[in-house]
Amino acid sequence: MLSPATIDVIKQTVPVLQENGETLTRHFYQRMFTHNPEVKAFFNPAHQQAGTQQRALAGAICAYAQHIDNPAALTNAVELIAQKHASLGIKAEHYPIVGENLLASIREVLGEAATDEIINAWAEAYGVLADIFIQREGQIYQQQEDTYGWEGFKPFLVEKRERCSDNIESFYLCPADGRKLAMHQPGQYITVRIPLEDGTTTMRNYSVSNMPGEAWFRISVKREAGEGIDVPDGVVSSYLHDRLRTGDSIDVAPPAGEFTLDLPAEADKPLVFVAGGVGITPLMSMLQVALDESPAQRPIVFIQGALNRSVQPFAEELAALEKRYDNLTLHVRFSEPQAGDVESGRCDSEGFVDNALLDELVGGDKAAWYFCGPTPMLQHVRQLLKQRGVADEDQHFEFFGPARALD
Structure with a gap:
């Protein structure tokens, strides 16, 4: 538990963090990668170059400072980050590296404004937060070992490749040791x-796009095309498409x-799914x-x-799923249809x-919503659902890349 004095000091730093947060996090990452290059493998350089990682960290630090006296408000954010950390193999020994560079960055960026009182308060606050993550991530590692039979990395073999679209390739991955996969x-x-x-x-994270319980994990990977020298082709997606x-x-x-x-208790x-581009992968x-486990009377709407x-x-x-399940309504909407897309029935609307x-497909029914796609699409759908009065607990979404605020 943090002392009242520490909480008070952290609260006082909120305006400074709001004003200087991104400057601080940019400095932090540069400093850490210089002093501790061994941790660079945990970070996506494209997110660093685009600045999304720095903005996400700045937002997280500000949120922690704002809610320092009510950590329960950060439960969902902590779980998201802890799951991501565990997926990459971040362990307890990495937290002192982050802490040392973060505190040094606060002092170096804020200069004289970073008094000993502020540095000591943030050292205490960081220690408490690190302990929360270390404990939760330890639980996740144990859950992975108990459920899936391994922790960390182990070799898988590519059972097959399958073209999913002009820019997306599916890879079916099976354990090299021949062990049966537990259901994800x-x-x-x-x-x-x-x-x-x-x-x-x-390392990169890819959603599993197939039904749990099959003999493989299927990942469906979009080729990330670059935009010149400043934004090169995606390193991992190019490797998977061109070499695997x-x-x-x-x-x-x-x-x-x-x-x-x-699944809703009722x-x-x-259930309504809204998928944008490659964001469809976890929704598949x-x-x-949902189709296999829902009762026949549950309407399921899938908007692609x-x-x-x-x-x-x-x-x-x-299309095959729509034919098989009477309670599934599929609607495909193209934003830039090619010639013949509409006439051939490849899409239902533009x-x-x-x-x-949404009025046409869902009406005013109270539904559970799951949506995933590019950030502008997530922001757009989030606003639509707010306008429709959909409760937050009925909205479920995921970012691909560093999370950020939608509201």
């Missing part, structure tokens, strides 16, 4: 680790993540479980948004998801 929770992701040319490794072949080995860590399906309460696993047919993933798989479409 629909919506979870796994972590893959690949070698780099300099002899180091890097059937029979190859790849290191995989157990499923993790808090964005999972929780048998007739509708959820959809299949894509640019056009060339980049529409899982078209045949979704544009972005809007209230008119």
Whole structure:
């Protein structure tokens, strides 16, 4: 427990953090990567270059300071971060590295404003927060060992590759030791680790897009195309698309993540899924479980948004599910349809998801909503649902990359 004096000092630093948060976190990452290059493998350089990682950390630090006297308000955020940390293999010994560089950055960025009182208060506050993460992450590692039979990374083999769209490839990964896979929770992701040319490794999270209980983990990976020298092609997605072949080995860590399906207790309460682009991947696993485990009277609506047919993933798989289940309504909306997309019936409508479409498919029914996609799409859907009076507890969403505020 933090002392009242420490809580008071931390609260006083909130305005300074709001004004200087991103400057502080940029300095922090640069300092840490210089003094402790061994931790660079835990971070996505694309997120560093885009600044999303720095903004996310700045927001997290400010939120912690604002709620320092009510840590229960941060429970969901702590769980999201702890799951991400466990997926990457972050352990207790890494926290002193972060703490040392964070405190040094506060002193170096704020200068004389960073008094000993402030530094000591933040050292105490960081120690408490680190203990929370260490304890929760230890529990996650034990859960992974108990449920899946391994912790950390172990080799998997590529059973097959499958084209999912012009820019998305599916990889079916099976344990190299031949052990049967335990059922993952629909919506979870796994972590893959690949070698780099300099002899180091890097890691990425990919949602499991197949039904739990199958012989493999299927990940469906979008090729991240660059935008010139400043934004190069995605390192890991390029490796998977261009170099990983059937029979190859790849290191995989157990499923993790808090964005999972929780079926409503009411048998007739509708479920609505809204997928944007490659954000469909966790929702595919959820959809299949929802269809198999829901009573026949539960309406299930699946809205898929894509640019056009060339980049529409899982078209045949979704169509087959709609034919098989009478309670599933599938609606495909293209924002930039190609010639023939509408006429051929490849999409049901044009544009972005809007209230008119939701009125048509869902109406005023109280439903549970799951949505995933690019950040602008998440922000748009979140605003639509707020306008419709959907309670926060009925809204479930996931970011691909560092989380940020939607409201």
